[in-house]
Amino acid sequence: xxxxxxxxxxxITATGQRVxxxxxxxxxxxxxxxxxxxxxxGLQFLIQYYNGEERAKGNILERFxxxxxxxxxxxxxxxxxxxGDSALYFCASSPHQRGGRETQYFGPGTRLxxx
Amino acid sequence: xxxxxxxxxxxxxxxxxxxxxxNHSTISGNEYVYWYRQIHSQGPQYIIHGLKNNETNEMxxxxxxxxxxxxxxxxxHATLRDTAVYYxxxxxxxxxxNLIFGKGTKLSVKP
Numbered sequence: 091x092x093x094x095x096x097x098x099x100x101x102i103t104a105t106g107q108r109v110x111x112x113x114x115x116x117x118x119x120x121x122x123x124x125x126x127x128x129x130x131x132g133l134q135f136l137i138q139y140y141n142g143e144e145r146a147k148g149n150i151l152e153r154f155x156x157x158x159x160x161x162x163x164x165x166x167x168x169x170x171x172x173x174g175d176s177a178l179y180f181c182a183s184s185p186h187q188r189g190g191r192e193t194q195y196f197g198p199g200t201r202l203x204x205x
Numbered sequence: 206x207x208x209x210x211x212x213x214x215x216x217x218x219x220x221x222x223x224x225x226x227x228n229h230s231t232i233s234g235n236e237y238v239y240w241y242r243q244i245h246s247q248g249p250q251y252i253i254h255g256l257k258n259n260e261t262n263e264m265x266x267x268x269x270x271x272x273x274x275x276x277x278x279x280x281x282h283a284t285l286r287d288t289a290v291y292y293x294x295x296x297x298x299x300x301x302x303n304l305i306f307g308k309g310t311k312l313s314v315k316p
Contacts, residue, residue: 092248123303133249135303146302180248182304193239194304196248 093117094183094197102203108169111200115162115183121145122164123184123194124156128177139164171204178202209293214311217287223280225310227293230274236295238269240278241304244289249306252278252291283314 093116103109115122124136135148139158150156153171158164168175178201182194210228217223229238239254253260253267255276260267266279280287292309296302 092250094248125303132308133243133304133306135305138303148303178246182248193251193254195251198248199246201246 092195092197094181094195096179096181096197096200098200099198100201100203102205103171104205105171105173107171107204108167109171109202111166111168111179111181111202113164113166113181113183113197115164115181116185116195119183119185119195120162121184121192122158122162123182124150124164124166125180125182125196126177127180127199128174131177133180136166168202173204176202176204209295209307211291211293211307211310213308214313216313216315217280217283219285219314219316220282223283223287223312223314225278225280225291225293225312226275227278228275229293229295232273232295233297236297238267238273238276239294239296239304240265240267241292241294241306242287242289243292243309244286249292283312285314285316288312288314 095114097112120141123138127133136150137156138146142158153169156166178199180199182196184192184194240252241249243249255267269276290309290311
């Protein structure tokens with residue numbers, strides 16, 4: 091158990107819909123990362139938040155957005171869903187270590203199926 | 206972050222040591238070598254990391270060559286539960302950025 095929790099575990103929805111995935115980082119971790127894993131793309135970085143502010147963006151579509159709240163949990167919002175958005179979505183968290191060797195700890199993921 | 210090269214797949218007999226190689230010939234002096242694994246669609250799991258000295262923890266050992274251009278992850282007594290995809294990643298020390306995952310090595314531990 092990494093200490094990172096994600097809800098829901100599974101999500102089935104239809105094209106055009108909007109869903110919200112939730113992530114609670116490990117206690118004390120300030121950084122949250124979102125990754126997408128589809129069958130043909132492997133693990134792809136989407137976006138990072140640090141202490142409530144967006145820190146870095148990867149290959150995140152404009153239809154997707156995220157935020158990190160004051161209690162440090164994060165939500166990933168996916169809208170106008172398409173079949174190709176079906177994937178595993180992972181959240182990871184890491185502590186902020188000045189000059190340190192930061193390690194990311196991953197949650198169990200949310201499996202999204204768009205029909 | 207530097208690129209890594211790993212064999213796509215390896216087999217190992219249960220109870221034997223599993224030695225997973227990684228080539229990172231363009232690694233910079235301030236880049237660490239990290240290993241993660243992913244067991245069948247679960248979240249990636251951190252295993253170990255190192256800079257230039259060999260490292261050991263309760264899960265594995267990491268051997269880094271003196272020129273730091275390659276490394277080997279060693280699972281001393283592989284079990285069926287070690288069947289997973291193993292990712293070797295290099296990244297700058299203190300980096301707060303994302304991990305870049307390649308295709309990794311699919312390790313199959315067989316009875």
